[in-house]
Amino acid sequence: MTRRKDELNTTSFAMLGMLAIRPWSTYELAKHVDRSLRPLWPRARSNLFNEPKKLVVHGLATATEEAVGRRPRTIYTITPAGRRALRQWLGTPGEGPVIEFEQLLKVFFSDHGTKTDTLNAVATIKDWARERNAQNVSVARDYLAGTGPFPDRAAVVSVVGRFHTDFADMVDAWADWATTTIETWPEDPSQATPDWTIMKRIAQRDPDQR
Structure with missing residues (x-):
């Protein structure tokens, strides 16, 4: 069965977990995903720009436009529904490790x-x-x-x-x-x-x- 592009997956929940820590801009997410998630789940980095938008579509996060000087940026924040979805995901067994080496x-x-x-x-x-x-x-x-x-x-x-x-x-x-x-x-x-x-x-x- 082909997975739909807007379907939630492990990378989606990895991003949701990051948003549960604090709101982030895409730039901040990139910095901290490299530091914390990449050794565990490298696909999070490659889908960094798509997953937060997907979470917004599913009502699990909100996107707020801000201006830093003349440069706009989007801040992603987890919603109460997002926290409930994250807790539900954390309660499932999950898959074992896969080595990509x-x-x-x-x-x-x-x-x-x-x-x-x-x-x-x-x-x-x-x-x-x-x-x-x-x-x-x-x-x-x-x-x-x-x-x-x-x-x-x-x-x-x-x-x-x-x-x-x-x-x-x-x-x-x-x-x-x-x-x-x-x-x-x-x-x-x-x-x-x-x-x-x-x-x-x-x-x-x-x-x-x-």
Whole structure:
């Protein structure tokens, strides 16, 4: 079934959640979506200009025109109906995580490339992990210094921040292991010998293991 363009989706509710924090202009939304939502839901950034308008059509937000000097701007504010819709959405289970990881995709197809290309892909993955954690550290330090943008949301920010930090740590550790493993491969990765101990270790895990 084709989804209608005006139908509410997860990105719609992500925007609604942002409006529940405070009213925003589109420019302000762009700035804070990049900081907070992009690591969790990158599609929110690409649909940034459409979703708030959709919320207005559904009566979940209002749009008010203001002037900043000579430049007009639109301020979006959540409505009572929007808060009710957000609470209802928060009470549903939601879908599990989906990884969208171009660098890892290149590793997946590395048997059609070269060992050097594969090592370079893993190196960029490690760079990403370190970059991500530098951002995590910066956010945590801002809140500890009392300069975080939403101090009343610090409890929520710390819980999600722990996930981001643990995930980046895991990716960083994996990149170290992958580099060591791939360095033993021949230049043609399609001729590499599998590390069956890794496969056995995965196969022997209890799916319910915590």
